[in-house]
Amino acid sequence: MSREVLGYDRIRGGVDKHFRHFPVRANHNIFFIQGRDSPSPQRHIQIVESLCYPWGMDDLILSHRRWLKDSIRKTVDWSATGQSRGLPPPPAQKPVPPNARTVALPGPDRFDTVCAADLLRVLRNRRSIRRYADTPLSLEELAFLLWATQGVTGRRGDLATFRPVPSAGARHAFETYLYCRRVRTLEEGIYRYLPLEHSLLFEFTERGLATSITEACFGQRFVGQGAVTFFWSVIPYRMEWRYGAAAHRVLPMDVGHVCQNLYLSAESIGAGACAVAAYDQEALDALLRLDGEEEFVIYLAPVGKRTASVVTEVSDLELRLSAFRNDPPQRSEGPLEAVLVFPGEPVEEPVEDRVEG
Ligand SMILES: Cc1cc2nc3c(=O)[nH]c(=O)nc-3n(C[C@H](O)[C@H](O)[C@H](O)COP(=O)(O)O)c2cc1C
Numbered sequence: 001m002s003r004e005v006l007g008y009d010r011i012r013g014g015v016d017k018h019f020r021h022f023p024v025r026a027n028h029n030i031f032f033i034q035g036r037d038s039p040s041p042q043r044h045i046q047i048v049e050s051l052c053y054p055w056g057m058d059d060l061i062l063s064h065r066r067w068l069k070d071s072i073r074k075t076v077d078w079s080a081t082g083q084s085r086g087l088p089p090p091p092a093q094k095p096v097p098p099n100a101r102t103v104a105l106p107g108p109d110r111f112d113t114v115c116a117a118d119l120l121r122v123l124r125n126r127r128s129i130r131r132y133a134d135t136p137l138s139l140e141e142l143a144f145l146l147w148a149t150q151g152v153t154g155r156r157g158d159l160a161t162f163r164p165v166p167s168a169g170a171r172h173a174f175e176t177y178l179y180c181r182r183v184r185t186l187e188e189g190i191y192r193y194l195p196l197e198h199s200l201l202f203e204f205t206e207r208g209l210a211t212s213i214t215e216a217c218f219g220q221r222f223v224g225q226g227a228v229t230f231f232w233s234v235i236p237y238r239m240e241w242r243y244g245a246a247a248h249r250v251l252p253m254d255v256g257h258v259c260q261n262l263y264l265s266a267e268s269i270g271a272g273a274c275a276v277a278a279y280d281q282e283a284l285d286a287l288l289r290l291d292g293e294e295e296f297v298i299y300l301a302p303v304g305k306r307t308a309s310v311v312t313e314v315s316d317l318e319l320r321l322s323a324f325r326n327d328p329p330q331r332s333e334g335p336l337e338a339v340l341v342f343p344g345e346p347v348e349e350p351v352e353d354r355v356e357g
Pocket of ligand 1: 126220276
């Protein structure tokens with residue numbers, strides 16, 4: 001059925017401001033004119049809402065809006081949480097199966113060899129990167145990214161771990177899975193990070209992982225193309241044990257911190273990441289062999305070396321230009337390392353400027 005949304009209000013003579021915000025699609029059009037015998041403007045809004053939100057504005061949108069508020073805290077029966085009932089805290093890390101294949105990772109004392117970037121530059125240059133060079137990551141670089149996102153810097157048993165990212169109640173309710181595609185010395189496959197030991201657990205490998213991942217992400221091709229793709233799963237009980245029904249509001253905040261650290265640490269080693277929240281939940285959980293109830297994927301991000309770094313800082317540009325004048329290269333060697341963007345010159349929009357997700 002074809003309907004047109006106009007939201008024309010004859011009494012006030014114009015397009016009602018409320019209607020501009022509705023997600024109007026070509027096949028979802030509503031036409032309405034406010035006349036003498038027509039219902040009140042409030043009723044019109046309800047009608048338009050029910051047409052534009054066929055799933056029910058009240059049931060879903062309103063409850064999700066309420067969910068965003070911390071009012072939930074006042075409704076929690078704090079005496080009923082696992083912690084208040086004296087139940088032991090769930091383990092800070094999933095168990096390691098016997099005879100598992102693990103890989104020890106280089107520790108933080110080795111990271112100054114991979115990361116020497118200053119924070120200001122990293123913050124200036126951070127962007128979502130969806131195109132990656134074929135260059136593999138070294139094991140040190142991967143270890144650095146894992147440590148920066150979920151490494152353990154302090155611990156009070158299973159009650160609390162401290163990491164480079166904050167977490168509500170220091171609960172850190174996530175596990176990190178990796179699809180390692182191009183990491184030096186690592187076989188291609190799915191791994192799990194063991195933050196307590198700072199090592200990798202080999203989970204499994206199978207043919208066509210990159211394609212399956214892309215398919216599970218609704219065809220977003222770049223997702224399977226990174227040197228490594230990070231998948232964060234959530235084990236909700238780790239947070240519910242302490243916060244009951246107030247746990248779920250803080251989980252997306254927590255995982256946002258984790259992904260931001262991935263963006264920043266990736267940028268600092270000349271790599272780029274792109275956060276991805278659009279994926280087929282059931283397909284991705286099945287692919288990673290998660291039960292989908294007690295543990296499921298909450299966020300993911302491919303990472304890879306940048307194909308070219310766009311130099312926008314004038315000081316940086318001047319330094320490179322004077323180096324070029326003093327020592328002009330005889331011929332170009334190796335992969336392209338930088339695209340110099342001269343201030344004021346028009347440049348083509350890079351692929352990472354796409355706005356998606
Ligand atoms: C919660 C969240 C979900 C996102 N999901 C996707 C996604 O599924 N696919 C995608 O290509 N980009 C996704 N992005 C990346 C955004 O499109 C990107 O951050 C935005 O366009 C701004 O660009 P910038 O990160 O380079 O500043 C997501 C970003 C966030 C924060």
